[in-house]
């Protein structure tokens with residue numbers, strides 16, 4: 367079978383980079399990867415990680431999801447504009463009290479995370495419809511399902527992504543017998559540059575724009591808990607690449623795919639109680655009342671993960687895997 371052409375956005379780092387390399391190094395050579403970056407001067411890590419796959423199963427191209435012209439130019443440079451799988455991955459984060467964030471920064475985030483997806487879909491969907499085949503895979507987030515304190519605008523952008531895809535999926539690419547033309551991958555925290563970037567912004571923020579109590583909750587409580595959550599529950603970009611590969615290769619791709627089992631019960635709270643009380647109450651208690659219990663639980667998870675890694679390393683040393 368001819369390799370499937372997979373176009374991925376945001377491949378200079380993190381999930382996009384890991385996925386591009388994973389697909390390009392597929393042992394069965396099932397994919398031809400077009401790994402796109404917004405800024406070609408930032409493709410060094412991708413090129414290094416791709417190694418011998420570069421120029422064979424992986425090529426790099428420029429694409430800025432905020433620039434329709436660059437999306438069109440990228441698509442036009444592909445023979446027949448033929449893309450079998452579009453992975454919409456490019457995205458940015460934002461944390462902190464609402465009063466400390468400018469409207470321009472919020473609009474910039476929506477432009478990347480939400481309108482970036484729309485620009486891509488508008489460009490590839492007509493071709494996919496014409497061919498009656500194609501798969502759009504969107505890197506969403508658990509925050510597309512559930513808001514998290516101090517992530518208001520980022521969560522809103524991922525909710526927008528989910529609402530858009532949920533509406534579009536039914537008619538997107540009618541192809542019997544499987545309608546699986548759009549899939550949402552929903553990771554929890556992933557240890558990439560994303561995390562460092564939001565913390566850097568939090569360092570630079572002007573907390574005089576909010577009241578001292580909110581500033582204190584964010585800087586003292588939230589940031590500490592967030593670091594603990596990433597350290598305990600964080601997945602690697604390679605993990606997310608494996609999950610995304612499973613979605614891409616599935617005969618009947620799922621519409622939604624969560625990557626972090628630890629998150630599923632929290633998302634379930636929302637559906638267990640339509641009034642929202644169960645979910646908001648649980649979050650409130652975890653943040654304000656039982657934060658010591660939360661931290662203890664997270665520390666226990668870290669310890670278990672560390673032990674599991676040791677056991678795995680020992681097993682490898684003994685030649686078991």
Ligand SMILES: NC(=O)C1=CN([C@@H]2O[C@H](COP(=O)(O)OP(=O)(O)OC[C@H]3O[C@@H](n4cnc5c(N)ncnc54)[C@H](OP(=O)(O)O)[C@@H]3O)[C@@H](O)[C@H]2O)C=CC1
Pocket residue numbers: 375376377378379380381382403404405408429430431432455456457458459478482505506507508552553554555556557558559560561563603
């Ligand atoms: N890390 C996490 O905890 C989670 C992340 N996600 C989502 O995963 C996706 C990837 O993030 P992640 O790998 O973690 O973070 P990274 O910061 O490592 O990667 C983000 C990528 O998006 C690119 N990008 C940003 N703006 C644009 C643009 N306008 N056009 C094209 N590319 C752009 C960046 O390019 P550049 O180098 O030029 O800035 C970079 O390549 C995002 O959609 C994010 O929301 C979802 C759940 C959890």
Ligand SMILES: CC1=C(/C=C/C(C)=C/C=C/C(C)=C/C=O)C(C)(C)CCC1
Pocket residue numbers: 506507508509514515553554555556588591592595596649652653660
């Ligand atoms: C779980 C949890 C917390 C933090 C979650 C975080 C920090 C999640 C980050 C997810 C990301 C970064 C998704 C990206 O798309 C709190 C609020 C500290 C306390 C309550 C339980």
